[in-house]
Amino acid sequence: QVQVAESGGGLVQAGGSLSLSCAASGPSFSPYAMAWFRQAAGNEREFVAALSWNTGNKFYGDSVKGRFTISRDYAKKTVYLQMNSLQSEDTAVYYCAVADRSEAYDYWGQGTQVSVSS
Numbered sequence: 555q556v557q558v559a560e561s562g563g564g565l566v567q568a569g570g571s572l573s574l575s576c577a578a579s580g581p582s583f584s585p586y587a588m589a590w591f592r593q594a595a596g597n598e599r600e601f602v603a604a605l606s607w608n609t610g611n612k613f614y615g616d617s618v619k620g621r622f623t624i625s626r627d628y629a630k631k632t633v634y635l636q637m638n639s640l641q642s643e644d645t646a647v648y649y650c651a652v653a654d655r656s657e658a659y660d661y662w663g664q665g666t667q668v669s670v671s672s
Contacts, residue, residue: 555580555581556578556579556580556583556652556654556660556661557578557579557580557661558576558577558578558650558651558652558661558662558663559576559577559579559650559663559664560574560575560576560648560649560650560663560664560665560666561574561575561576561666562574562575562666563647563648563666563667563668563669564667564668564669565669565670565671566640566668566669566670566671567640567670567671567672568640568641568642568670568671568672569639569640570640570670571636571637571638571639571640572637572640572668573634573635573636573637574590574634574635574637574648574650574666574668575632575633575634575635576588576590576632576633576634576635576650576663577630577631577632578631578632578650578652578661579631583631583654584607584631584654585607585631585652585653585654586606586607586608586653586654586655586656586657587604587605587606587607587652587653587657587659588604588605588607588626588631588633588650588651588652588653589601589602589603589604589605589633589650589651589652589653589659590602590603590604590624590633590635590648590649590650590651591648591649591651592644592646592647592648592649592668593646593647593649593665594643594645594646594647595646597646599649600615600617600646601615602614602615602618602622602635602648603615603618603622603623603624603635604624605624605625605626605633607626607628610626612624617643618637618644621637621638621639621640622635622636622637622638623635623636623638624636633650635648637668640668640670641670641672642670642671642672643670644668644670645668645669645670646667646668647665647666647667647668648665648666648667648668649662649663649664649665650662650663651663
């Protein structure tokens with residue numbers, strides 16, 4: 555049983571920064587990839603960033619390149635999302651997703667709200 559939990563959301567002014575964290579847990583579980591998605595009210599889910607677990611390669615959605623940084627604590631099966639230069643358009647519920655060896659994002663957290671005021 556894999557559990558995924560995000561934390562760190564909150565309210566921040568435009569131009570500010572916020573950091574999110576996500577921990578995956580489960581006996582003998584090793585992720586293939588961990589990623590962040592977001593969904594703004596009334597919008598469809600959008601890819602934000604991903605980290606390939608074995609290689610450490612990082613990928614970013616176009617809208618956040620240069621502003622957001624994904625990182626990991628390998629031993630803790632935890633990923634972080636450092637968000638800088640936040641804009642009102644970044645307001646969304648941010649979800650952490652975990653892929654196992656099936657390479658599909660089968661495990662999701664409950665989401666954490668990020669609100670950016672302008």
